[in-house]
Amino acid sequence: MNSDTMKTKTTSWFGSTTEHSRPSPPSQYALVASKTIDLEASNMELVTEVADALMNVIEPAGGQIILSLYEYVNPDALEDIITASTEKKSDIEVRFMVEDYLITVRSDHTVLIYEPIRVQRETSGNRCPAS
Numbered sequence: 001m002n003s004d005t006m007k008t009k010t011t012s013w014f015g016s017t018t019e020h021s022r023p024s025p026p027s028q029y030a031l032v033a034s035k036t037i038d039l040e041a042s043n044m045e046l047v048t049e050v051a052d053a054l055m056n057v058i059e060p061a062g063g064q065i066i067l068s069l070y071e072y073v074n075p076d077a078l079e080d081i082i083t084a085s086t087e088k089k090s091d092i093e094v095r096f097m098v099e100d101y102l103i104t105v106r107s108d109h110t111v112l113i114y115e116p117i118r119v120q121r122e123t124s125g126n127r128c129p130a131s
Contacts, residue, residue, distance in 0.1 A: 029102045029114030033057045037109040046082060046109065047075040053111045058101060072098045082107055 033056065037049040044052070051069055069075045073096040085092040085107035093106045104112040 028117045030117050031112060032101075032115050033111075033113040035111045037111065039109060046079050046105075049109075050078070050103070050105055050111050053113065054098060054101070054103065057113050057115075058099060069098075072096055073103075078105060082109070 033053065035049070035053040037046060037053075039046060039049075042049060047069060054069075069078075073094075078094055078096075081092065081094055082105060086109075091107055093104050095102060095104050097103070100116050102114040102116075104110075104114070106112070
């Protein structure tokens with residue numbers, strides 16, 4: 001393989017029988033950002049750090065400068081699940097949608113942000129090549 005060739009890291013959303021009022025989510029997503037949160041070095045909570053990571057990628061509608069996770073996921077439940085998993089030293093990831101983006105929060109405090117392959121932006125600064 002040519003060393004100058006970059007691959008896009010992708011993931012698939014798991015199928016669901018839940019009915020949606022809008023079109024079903026696309027089947028593949030490309031990784032556009034990742035962040036590992038060091039909660040001991042940060043004075044913010046996990047949920048605040050997740051929202052901060054999202055704000056660096058997603059431009060909320062209407063020029064908003066605040067993204068409310070309450071519209072997309074229960075922040076307290078997210079914090080509880082990740083904290084319990086970390087304390088039990090078990091691996092878990094929680095996935096949820098924010099607008100068209102697929103967000104994954106892992107028990108190792110890694111946040112992965114994917115966008116649908118069909119609506120990828122043409123910005124080279126946010127691309128995360130596969131390792």
